[in-house]
Amino acid sequence: MSGTVERVRAAYARIAQVDRPEVWIGLRPPEDVAADAAAIDARTAAGERLPLAGTVFAVKGNIDVAGLPTTAGCPSYAYEPEADAPAVARLRAAGAVVLGTTNLDQFATGLVGTRSPYGAVRNAVDPAHVSGGSSSGSAVAVALGIVDLALGTDTAGSGRVPAAFNGIVGLKPTRGLVPTEGVVPACASLDCVTVFARTLPEAERALSFMAAPAGRALPALEQRRPGPWRVAVPASGQLGELDEGWAEAFGAAATRLADAGAQLLPVDLAPFTEAAAMLYEGAFVAERYTAVGSFVDAHAGSADLDPTVAGIISGARDIPAHRLHADRERLSALRARALASLGDADALLLPTAPGHPTLAEVAADPLGANARLGRFTNSTNLFDLAAVAVPAGEVNGRPFGVMLIGRAFTDDRLARIAGLLTAPPLRLAVVGAHLSGQPLNGQLLSLGGRLVRTTGTAPAYRLYALDTVPPKPGLVRVRDGGAPIETEVWQLPAEGLGALVAALPRPMALGTVELADGTSVTGFLCEPEALDGARDITSYGGWRAALPSLARSGEPGPRPPRDRTVSGVPRTSGAAPGCPG
Incomplete structure (x- = not known):
């Protein structure tokens, strides 16, 4: 039995095990999914590259899947789509297999x-609590381990609130991607x-296959000035009432960002929350009537x-046009205030929701419980922003999540910060x-490094002192x-260190450096030939102290002797190579 076929069988076994029939609207017949899986395995065995082979996914019931009715959560509304929605088709083309369509808050x-x-x-963790919507079934199918990925939609937060409540990742891309x-x-x-998805890399990978600009030109984003990620964090007093323990959990998430090298900045949250209230209380809800009224x-x-x-939906039928125009003007002013408040911040950190209600x-x-849940999410699409929701621990045994929101087309940046x-x-x-x-310090800052x-x-x-441009030292361990x-000692996100290593020129590499307190950390190393013609500057106690002398002399010092060998490599006095930058 090959990979995709095995994964499909495991998915159906998991469906039976968890016994959550409310997750699904339409499950494909097992024999049809097994046939798709076998075809995928045969294609990969023949050498075809299918990056998502072995992946099983589910689709929210308001997104077309050929062969299944699209209901939008309303049986009498159902229609039979002639083709997959592009988002579904692109995942299938990459080798993923559709399991079925999932339940949702009706008409999203x-x-x-x-x-x-x-x-x-x-809820996947505590069934007495809600799963979050409207993409409820998709989120729970992922959280329960039935599928690897699931598609949802997000107008007011439907791709983020369910992620937070079920302890998974939700990516809400820039509109049009x-x-x-x-x-x-x-x-x-x-x-x-x-x-x-259950992890950020899995979600990003799926989004990379789904994304393609649709009717929007990609703008030229302003270049970030070198430095750590800048994350706007509102004062606790602006968050409003949160469930017990949630303010502390949010503060802990902000602290983790700071510990990881992010610079935390103040922000005025008022324009965001004022706009959030407009989504249902204002005239914008009239567009829901246009859709299915x-x-x-x-x-x-x-x-x-x-x-x-x-x-x-019916209540939006008689909203006058003049009110919609007035609300658009107000929204434009609020958006300008919001973006001005963000300033040069790369992202805004918020709790995904203010609390987690029971059924x-x-x-x-x-109405009241639902309105409360959109306090932090409703404004994102009104302001044409991107967002990513990620788990950030637990409160009282249930998942707690935060989201990072940023300007349009900063999706990749938000994922890096998340x-x-x-x-x-x-x-x-x-x-x-x-x-x-020093000249290369900007590399560390641009990768989110913190001293x-x-x-x-x-x-x-x-x-x-090595003969390089710019000048660098070589650190050598001796007997x-x-x-x-x-x-x-600098702290970098794992991806930042990976980027540094990928761009590291010869003769430099990474190895272990022992510190004065006996601990060891990763540090720059170099290849043996880098010490040829190098000047011994140990007596200065460090690179900065040696620089004035090097500038005055402009000449290399005595070469290290080459008559000793360590690990089969000629080296001075039994030295192992090292040239931290």
């Missing part, structure tokens, strides 16, 4: 996951196709229609051109005659 109207005649979708053809609109001018009116009182959803709490106050929350930072020892104020401390190496090293050398 809601953030709770309970507004569906197919049943309320329960993923085509919305083949998607039943909620608000056509705001809708985005989103992706859920005539159907809702024609089926008034039908058992198929969720009464809360029907009330919201009973939503049943008791369906990675600081999902991957532990690494430390790097530098002794030369990467020191603070942790200034210290020294263990007294087991000698330092040489005897060593001395402590001034060292800075």
